[in-house]
Amino acid sequence: MGKTLAEKIWTEHIVSSKAGEPDLLYIDLHLIHEVTSPQAFDGLRLANRKVRRPELTIATEDHNVPTLNIDKPIADPVSKLQVDTLRKNCAEFGVRIHSLGDIEQGIVHVVGPQLGITQPGMTIVCGDSHTSTHGAFGALAFGIGTSEVEHVLATQTLPLLRPKTMAINVEGTLKPGVTSKDIILAVIAKIGTGGGQGYILEYRGSAIRALSMEARMTICNMSIEAGARAGLIAPDQTTFDYVKTKPHAPVGADWDAALTYWNTLSTDIDAKFDKEINLNADELAPFVTWGTNPGQGLPLSGSVPNPADLSNTEDRGAAERALEYMDLKPGTPLKSIKVDTVFLGSCTNGRIEDLRSAADILKGKKIASSLRLLVVPGSARVRLQAETEGLDKVFLDAGAEWRSAGCSMCLGMNPDQLKPGERAASTSNRNFEGRQGKGGRTHLVSPLVAAATALKGTLASPADL
Amino acid sequence: MEKFIKHSGSALPLRRSNVDTDQIIPAVYLKRITKSGFEDGLFAAWRNDPAFELNQPQYKNATVLVVGPDFGTGSSREHAVWALQNYGFKVVLSSRFADIFRGNSQKMGLLTVILPQDEIEKIWKKIESAPDTKITVDLEAKTVTYDTVSIPFAIDDYTRWRLMQGLDDIGLTFTKIDEVAKFEEKRMSFKPKTLPIR
Numbered sequence: 001m002g003k004t005l006a007e008k009i010w011t012e013h014i015v016s017s018k019a020g021e022p023d024l025l026y027i028d029l030h031l032i033h034e035v036t037s038p039q040a041f042d043g044l045r046l047a048n049r050k051v052r053r054p055e056l057t058i059a060t061e062d063h064n065v066p067t068l069n070i071d072k073p074i075a076d077p078v079s080k081l082q083v084d085t086l087r088k089n090c091a092e093f094g095v096r097i098h099s100l101g102d103i104e105q106g107i108v109h110v111v112g113p114q115l116g117i118t119q120p121g122m123t124i125v126c127g128d129s130h131t132s133t134h135g136a137f138g139a140l141a142f143g144i145g146t147s148e149v150e151h152v153l154a155t156q157t158l159p160l161l162r163p164k165t166m167a168i169n170v171e172g173t174l175k176p177g178v179t180s181k182d183i184i185l186a187v188i189a190k191i192g193t194g195g196g197q198g199y200i201l202e203y204r205g206s207a208i209r210a211l212s213m214e215a216r217m218t219i220c221n222m223s224i225e226a227g228a229r230a231g232l233i234a235p236d237q238t239t240f241d242y243v244k245t246k247p248h249a250p251v252g253a254d255w256d257a258a259l260t261y262w263n264t265l266s267t268d269i270d271a272k273f274d275k276e277i278n279l280n281a282d283e284l285a286p287f288v289t290w291g292t293n294p295g296q297g298l299p300l301s302g303s304v305p306n307p308a309d310l311s312n313t314e315d316r317g318a319a320e321r322a323l324e325y326m327d328l329k330p331g332t333p334l335k336s337i338k339v340d341t342v343f344l345g346s347c348t349n350g351r352i353e354d355l356r357s358a359a360d361i362l363k364g365k366k367i368a369s370s371l372r373l374l375v376v377p378g379s380a381r382v383r384l385q386a387e388t389e390g391l392d393k394v395f396l397d398a399g400a401e402w403r404s405a406g407c408s409m410c411l412g413m414n415p416d417q418l419k420p421g422e423r424a425a426s427t428s429n430r431n432f433e434g435r436q437g438k439g440g441r442t443h444l445v446s447p448l449v450a451a452a453t454a455l456k457g458t459l460a461s462p463a464d465l
Numbered sequence: 466m467e468k469f470i471k472h473s474g475s476a477l478p479l480r481r482s483n484v485d486t487d488q489i490i491p492a493v494y495l496k497r498i499t500k501s502g503f504e505d506g507l508f509a510a511w512r513n514d515p516a517f518e519l520n521q522p523q524y525k526n527a528t529v530l531v532v533g534p535d536f537g538t539g540s541s542r543e544h545a546v547w548a549l550q551n552y553g554f555k556v557v558l559s560s561r562f563a564d565i566f567r568g569n570s571q572k573m574g575l576l577t578v579i580l581p582q583d584e585i586e587k588i589w590k591k592i593e594s595a596p597d598t599k600i601t602v603d604l605e606a607k608t609v610t611y612d613t614v615s616i617p618f619a620i621d622d623y624t625r626w627r628l629m630q631g632l633d634d635i636g637l638t639f640t641k642i643d644e645v646a647k648f649e650e651k652r653m654s655f656k657p658k659t660l661p662i663r
Contacts, residue, residue, distance in 0.1 A: 015644050015648045020623060024644070026645070026648050028656055028657075029659075036541070036542065036543065038499075039543075047635075049635075054660060056658065064495075076496075081496075117657045117659055119656070122656065129539065129565060143541035144541060145542070147543060147569065147633075147634070154638075156645065159638065194538070194561050197561065197563065197564055224539070227563060229564045248657045248659075250655040254655035258653075293485070293538070314482040314533060314534055314582075317482065411540075413495065413496070430485075430539060432488065433487070433510060434487065434510045438491070438510060
C-alpha cells in the first residue's frame with residue numbers, strides 16, 4: 001500500500017526506530033523566539049551541553065516586542081530582560097538571530113518562509129504552536145514545548161509517537177470575498193477544537209491547489225486550532241516558484257536535486273488516510289467566530305446560536321459560558337455586532353497578500369469613527385514591501401495605525417492589548433477569553449472581513465459595503 | 466525529573482471543557498526566564514472570581530485536577546505545565562487532552578490520565594459532595610481509585626516506564642547519539658542551512 005505525504009516525510013527522518021518506543025526523528029530546522037527558549041538554554045548550560053547544529057537553528061524576536069518606537073529600549077523591564085536573554089543566549093551558543101530593527105526580524109513563521117529556509121520535505125519545529133504554518137510547503141512542521149526545545153538544541157532530534165493521518169478534501173471554487181481563512185474556520189467549526197487531536201492533517205483538493213502560498217500558510221497555521229499538531233499541503237509548482245526566489249533556496253545542481261526530491265512529495269494514489277473530511281468550496285461564505293474557542297464559528301450571514309439548541313452537554317455549557325463572556329444574546333444577527341478595534345496582522349494573516357487585500361477595500365475610504373484599526377505587518381520585510389507599494393499610505397489615510405512587526409495583539413504580550421469589555425474583529429487565530437487582553441472579546445475574521453468591518457463599524461464583508 | 470509511581474491526594478473539580486493554555490496561564494505571565502514562580506499566574510483571570518473552584522477553601526490542598534474534555538488546547542507554552550506543578554498539582558484527569566499539552570506534561574512528570582467522560586462526571590459528583598475524598602493514581606497498576614471504585618486507564622508503555630524511572634528524554638537520546646551522527650552523514654546535501662547568512 002502507498003504512503004501518505006506525512007508518512008513519507010516521517011519515514012525519511014527516522015534516526016532510530018524500535019518497537020514499543022517513540023521514533024527518534026531528525027529535525028531539519030529549529031526556529032527560536034524569546035518566550036519559550038530561555039529555560040531551554042539554561043538547561044543546556046546546567047548540563048554543560050552545546051547546541052548540536054547552530055546552522056540548523058535561527059532566532060528572532062516577536063512575541064513580546066513593542067510595535068511602536070522600536071528604535072528605543074523596550075520600556076517593559078520584564079520584556080526587555082527576556083529579549084536580552086535571547087540575544088545573550090544566541091551569542092553564547094552561536095545561533096543566528098534577527099533582532100528588533102533588523103530587516104529580517106518578524107514573526108518567526110513569517111520569517112522562515114521569506115528567507116527560504118522553509119522548504120518542502122523538511123521537519124521543522126519551534127516552541128510555538130503555530131509552527132504548523134510551514135506545513136504549507138509540504139513540510140512536517142509542529143509546535144513543541146520548552147523541554148523539547150532543549151532536546152532539539154542538544155540533539156537536533158525529537159522522540160515522537162507517530163500520529164494518525166487525516167485528509168481534509170476541499171473541492172470546488174471559492175466565491176469572490178471568500179478566503180483561505182474562511183476555509184480553515186469552516187474546517188474547525190466542522191471537526192471541533194479536538195477533532196484533529198492525534199492526527200496530522202493533509203489539506204487536499206482543487207480549492208487548495210488553487211491557493212497562493214500565503215493563503216495556504218493561513219490554512220496550515222490554524223491546524224492547531226482543530227487540535228492537530230501539524231497540517232500540510234503537498235508541494236507543487238506554486239510552492240517551487242515561491243521558494244525559488246528566496247535567499248536560502250537551493251541553487252544550481254542543488255536546485256535540480258531538490259526539485260527531483262520535492263516532486264516525490266505527494267500522497268500515493270493507493271495510500272489510505274485514517275480519516276477523511278470533505279468540504280465543498282462552492283458553498284463556503286465569509287466566516288466569523290461568535291464564541292471563545294475557534295470552533296465556535298458561523299457564516300457571517302448567520303445569527304448568534306442558542307445554546308439550548310445544542311444537544312451535547314459539553315458544547316451547551318461551553319456555548320453558555322462563551323455567550324456570557326462575549327456579552328452576546330442568542331439570535332443576534334452577527335452583522336449587527338458593533339466592534340471597537342480591528343486587528344490586521346499575526347502569523348495567520350500578517351503577510352503582504354493579506355495587507356494588499358485589506359488595502360484594496362480601504363483605499364480612498366475612512367474607517368468608522370467609533371473604532372481603531374491596528375495594522376501590524378508580520379515582519380520588517382513585509383512592512384518594507386508594503387511601504388514600497390504605498391499600502392502604508394492607504395492605511396494611514398483611512399485612519400489606521402501603521403505599526404512595526406511582531407505578534408502584537410494576537411496574544412497581547414506587548415502593550416498592544418484590548419481593554420476589558422472591548423470587542424475586536426481580528427485576523428489572528430485565537431478567540432480565547434482574554435487572549436488579546438484581559439476581558440477583551442475577539443471575533444476571528446479574514447483580512448477582507450476585517451477591512452470591511454473597519455469601514456462599517458459592525459461585522460461586515462466587502463459585499464455589505 | 467522526579468519519579469512518578471503512585472500519588473494520593475484530594476482533588477479539585479473544574480467543570481469546564483476546552484480549557485486552553487491561555488486560561489491556564491495568560492501570556493502576560495510568560496515573561497519569566499525560569500521554570501518556577503508561575504503559580505500566581507495559574508488560571509489568573511478566573512481566580513478574580515471568589516466562586517472559582519481554586520478559591521474555595523475545601524479544595525485548598527488539592528493535588529489532583531479533574532477537568533472537562535480538551536484540556537490544554539491552543540498555545541504550546543510549557544509554562545502551563547509549570548504553573549500547574551508550581552501550584553502543587555501532581556495529576557490531571559480528563560477525557561481528552563490537547564496533544565502538545567500532554568507531551569509537555571509527560572516531559573515534566575505531571576501525570577495526565579485519560580478517563581471516560583462518565584467516570585469524570587462521577588468523580589466530579591463525588592468530590593463536590595465529599596471534598597476530602599482521596600484519589601489514588603497508581604501508574605504501576607494503571608488505575609485511578611477512590612472509595613471502593615477502581616478505574617483502569619491506558620498509557621503507552623514507554624512513557625509509563627520513563628515516568629516511573631524519572632528519566633529525562635535528552636539523556637536517553639544521548640545514548641543513541643552515534644546513530645544521530647550516522648544519520649547526519651547521509652542527509653540530503655541541498656537541505657537549507659541558516660549559516661552562513663545569505
